[in-house]
Amino acid sequence: MSPILEISNLYKNYGSTEILKDINVSINAGDFLVLVGPSGCGKSTLLNCIAGLEPITSGTLNIGGQDMTNVSPKDRDIAMVFQSYALYPTMSVAKNITFGMKVRGVDPATQERKLQQVAQQLQIEPLLKRRPGQLSGGQRQRVAMGRALVRDPKLFLFDEPLSNLDAKLRVEMRTEIKSLHQNLGASMVYVTHDQIEAMTLATKIVVMKGGVIQQVGSPAEIYNRPANLFVADFMGSPAMNLIPAKTRSNGDGTHIEIARRDGSQIVLKDRRNRDLPEDVIIGVRPEDIADPARASSSAGQEADCLIDVIEPAGADTYAVMQLGGKHVTARLHAETTATPGATQRLSFDLGKVSYFAPDTGLRLN
């Protein structure tokens, strides 16, 4: 089966500024691709290029196996939900949803049937006669979704559809979008700068920075094996601990030395033999630094650490300390005995440790 969307060597310039550089992405039917990255990295621009709302400077862009470079948005068989929703202010909700069908000359009976179907699906039946100005943010968001869903396109494009909602509604809508995707089996490209949204929704994630793709992979790959320091730091909350360390190899594995604040060292041992330079940055997720009692696997290596700050977060308590000159976060039991200013015995699990080169920032293992 050919990919539903295939982008190769895409470049996009505005005037003389390069906004997107050498973008290569492809997704299969039914995939949920999430584009994630900090503000201004070119996510919306890439989405607009896919939609045909912005011309591409070079490269190729195929949808459903067909070259789309010179195809106008209306003939690309896509539907898009915009960040600002972009509902037509003078039309009722019903007219907003059916506008696309009306323009395409779909007969009124079909329009009505599809409208009812989508309205029911999104639970917006009571709103159909209202104007967008008379809706709440969440309701507008649903209408914008409805306008896309009613079209039944080959590819859905979403530009940060949840960023204007409050935290609670955002989580609800996130679940709803996920179940929508599962029920429809539709292919989607979804832009967000919220890495949690990216992790929960995606079957495939593209992490971007400054118009360049940093990594493409499944949520698990991105989370467990970040390709560079940027991805490691960007994905995950609290962020991955990135600790400068020294390595020493001998026959039975790698010794990792991390400096405490008082000048003493924690020495951890990675049993696998690695070919590493002497200076590295090791990446350890907060959940891999735990109370010894909680650490499930026997892989944990214990060490004493001086705790600076305790941050209770309900289900867990985060403990912040200083290692290798950096703040390091550990994820502890909610009922941990750790107290600020006191030494606490912690268990380090190096099963999923990442090594990065300090100079290039690239992953070493």
Add this chain to the structure above:
Amino acid sequence: MTDLTLTPVQTRQSHIGKAVLRWSLYILLGVFALFYLMPLFVMVTTSLKSLEEIRTGDLVALPREVTFEAWRTAWSSACTGIQCEGVRPFFWNSVLIAIPAVTLSTLLGAMNGYVIAQWRFRGANLIFSLMLFGCFIPFQVVLLPMARLLGMMGIAGTIPGLIFVHVIYGLGFTTLFFRNYYVSIPAELTKAAKVDGAGFFRIFWSIFLPLSLPIIVVTVIWQFTQIWNDFLFGVSFSQAGTQPVTVALNNIVNSTTGVKEYNVDMAAAIIAALPTLLVYVVAGKYFIRGLTAGSVKG
């Protein structure tokens, strides 16, 4: 803070002070209003007097005996040069010029504004600057070239010719109005419509025009006032039979022989001014709103 420390006497004094200030303001405004209404008052009263009374009476006095004779004369039998049919035929000329010219210039301005604000083609800003520049070219400068052009087009001295002139001259302003209104409309709206399959004209008709009522009212009032009150183009590009009411008014006032019929002049002037007054009264509310409004909340 200071309010809390005031004694009751001081508060009362400040209340009185406020009231005095307020009433002086009202009186001042009233005086200004009277001052500006004075000419209209004199015009109306004079037009309702007989010539006899005008000669013997006081300029600002109310008419002793109200007569509509002068209005009748002004409308249908006053002489404009050799012809003595009143302002009526010219009034209709003005209507025939103003309505199509206002409609066309508003519609074209809306279209131009839409293109410049929402379709940002290469050179859009340059074209917009040139059109803006066009707003500030004095009428006199275009008179001769325009006369030449109208002659070449074969519509010199005709009503379509005058419509053409007014549409062209008005485009700069109408484009400016609509462009400034449409730049505040988010570009995502156009994008959404494009994805929905709508084309250039469809987006204009179905999405932008329905949004534009306030700015349409502003433009229509502006253009109607300009075109209806225009004298220079009217006198330069018309001939007997196609002159607008402003030109006729001038002719009535200037071509009386013997006794000056002030009452007829006044009545004719009021008739000529009535449509613009009417437009303001009917649509003035929207005018203010349209000038200040701009952004559209989704």
